[in-house]
Amino acid sequence: MTTQDLHTSIVDPTAQVVAGRYRLLGPLGTGGMATVHRALDDVLQRHVAVKLLHPHLTDDRRVLDRFKREAQAAASLQHAGVVAVHDWGVDDDVPFLVMELVEGRSMRRVLDLRGRLRPGEALSLLAPAIGGLGAAHTAGIVHRDVTPSNLLIAADGSSKLGDFGLARSIAATSATFADVVVGSPHYLSPEATHGKPLDARSDVYSLGCVLFECLTGRPPLEGDSPVAIATRHGRDAVPAPSTVVPGLDAALDAVVLRATAIDPEERFEDATAFGMAFADAVPGGPVPVDLRDGSTTIVVLPEHATRTLGDLSATTMVRDEARRRRGVPPRLKALLVTLVVLSMLAGGGWVAWDRVVAPVTAVPEVVGQPVTDARSLLENAGFAVTVDDERVFDREIAEGSVVAQSVTEPARRNTTITLVVSAGPRTAELPAVVGQDVGTATTAIEELDLALVVRTTDAFDDAAAVGTVLGMSPSVGAIVTEGGEVTLTVSQGPAPVAVPDVRGDTEA
Numbered sequence: 001m002t003t004q005d006l007h008t009s010i011v012d013p014t015a016q017v018v019a020g021r022y023r024l025l026g027p028l029g030t031g032g033m034a035t036v037h038r039a040l041d042d043v044l045q046r047h048v049a050v051k052l053l054h055p056h057l058t059d060d061r062r063v064l065d066r067f068k069r070e071a072q073a074a075a076s077l078q079h080a081g082v083v084a085v086h087d088w089g090v091d092d093d094v095p096f097l098v099m100e101l102v103e104g105r106s107m108r109r110v111l112d113l114r115g116r117l118r119p120g121e122a123l124s125l126l127a128p129a130i131g132g133l134g135a136a137h138t139a140g141i142v143h144r145d146v147t148p149s150n151l152l153i154a155a156d157g158s159s160k161l162g163d164f165g166l167a168r169s170i171a172a173t174s175a176t177f178a179d180v181v182v183g184s185p186h187y188l189s190p191e192a193t194h195g196k197p198l199d200a201r202s203d204v205y206s207l208g209c210v211l212f213e214c215l216t217g218r219p220p221l222e223g224d225s226p227v228a229i230a231t232r233h234g235r236d237a238v239p240a241p242s243t244v245v246p247g248l249d250a251a252l253d254a255v256v257l258r259a260t261a262i263d264p265e266e267r268f269e270d271a272t273a274f275g276m277a278f279a280d281a282v283p284g285g286p287v288p289v290d291l292r293d294g295s296t297t298i299v300v301l302p303e304h305a306t307r308t309l310g311d312l313s314a315t316t317m318v319r320d321e322a323r324r325r326r327g328v329p330p331r332l333k334a335l336l337v338t339l340v341v342l343s344m345l346a347g348g349g350w351v352a353w354d355r356v357v358a359p360v361t362a363v364p365e366v367v368g369q370p371v372t373d374a375r376s377l378l379e380n381a382g383f384a385v386t387v388d389d390e391r392v393f394d395r396e397i398a399e400g401s402v403v404a405q406s407v408t409e410p411a412r413r414n415t416t417i418t419l420v421v422s423a424g425p426r427t428a429e430l431p432a433v434v435g436q437d438v439g440t441a442t443t444a445i446e447e448l449d450l451a452l453v454v455r456t457t458d459a460f461d462d463a464a465a466v467g468t469v470l471g472m473s474p475s476v477g478a479i480v481t482e483g484g485e486v487t488l489t490v491s492q493g494p495a496p497v498a499v500p501d502v503r504g505d506t507e508a
């Protein structure tokens with residue numbers, strides 16, 4: 001079939017067209033910020049993925065900046081391990097992003113189905129995406145949201161890193177508590193949870209957490225809420241995978257523990273170094289991975305991983321040779337000398353500073369209070385206050401109240417304390433699931449990632465097969481709030497009919 005035959009046979013002429021060329025064929029998924037559609041590029045006659053920002057977010061400058069940043073970061077990378085970005089723009093006041101269409105499934109879905117992977121399988125699936133992240137680090141870009149959901153397994157078995165919505169250049173990268181909640185808390189580096197500057201080693205930490213989950217079937221650190229999980233990543237060490245799955249090789253433990261060290265200085269310096277160490281820890285190398293389950297025919301062969309590992313090895317040798325030739329940079333030598341001199345001069349002034357100028361005092365606890373009240377309380381106690389520009393979704397704390405404060409322990413007066421303010425619970429639009437089987441419908445609702453409670457009620461129906469969704473409350477398209485409840489009415493087939501007692505009657 002030619003591309004023109006394909007176009008005329010499956011495309012609805014009444015379908016929405018974005019930017020005059022991208023014809024939407026149906027939704028692929030919905031998140032808190034945007035909906036992704038399968039689309040046909042009428043100009044180049046190819047299928048693409050189009051991400052459309054939710055209309056209610058089009059006036060939020062921070063969201064718009066993040067959306068544009070995703071396009072710029074991904075478009076600057078030309079690597080097989082990165083989901084390519086083809087176009088970006090605004091159509092009818094709604095920003096859109098046009099990306100490579102990856103036919104397959106996410107690593108999140110793979111882990112949900114498989115539970116855990118053998119080391120060689122994990123290497124086959126992760127290596128190409130690790131190569132893509134290594135390319136980002138070489139280009140000076142930190143992804144900041146490396147999770148199984150953002151690792152996509154294509155139909156040809158290659159893996160790709162997507163969703164650069166939180167990515168920024170290393171030179172300008174810092175973390176905010178909003179990023180902690182926007183990004184999945186299970187994979188956050190300690191410095192991200194504390195709002196410190198991020199670099200490639202922060203992504204390495206996230207990779208280490210992803211590898212831990214691949215090998216064990218569960219995230220390394222758990223908690224009762226996203227904030228609790230993030231707090232643990234800022235405080236607790238990630239355990240060795242063999243403590244969960246006895247028998248795993250000590251070399252794999254060493255890779256995970258180094259990648260997830262609390263101190264960034266103790267981690268691999270970037271994804272390239274991580275990938276090489278991971279490969280060395282799997283003596284058998286990458287192996288085939290069978291992901292067939294009836295809905296997909298994907299079988300991952302190790303060729304993509306092997307090719308990527310060769311690229312990583314070459315990159316590592318070039319980088320190490322360049323460093324060997326450079327030696328210690330003159331600026332670093334000057335800095336070391338300066339630090340020695342300053343340390344000698346600092347001793348006398350420290351006592352006066354500590355006892356008189358800036359004594360340590362208790363920091364008021366303001367979490368849960370309206371931001372105006374919290375600011376007044378902290379300023380009256382002698383502290384400087386800033387409010388983070390980005391707000392955080394929170395199910396428990398009301399919109400406009402403080403979710404977190406950067407300093408809680410006693411501190412010196414005039415210390416700057418940053419407040420993070422709640423945006424209230426997250427919301428999303430309910431997808432159309434009427435007519436689907438209850439399992440598929442439940443999965444679609446759960447993929448909204450709003451911790452919705454899904455309940456079912458039974459109803460008889462002469463036409464619908466058993467297990468088919470007949471209705472939903474709230475209705476399709478309704479805006480639901482995180483932690484809310486959705487009720488599905490499910491068909492039990494035709495209603496039973498009473499059989500009359502004909503014993504003793506004639507046959508007629």
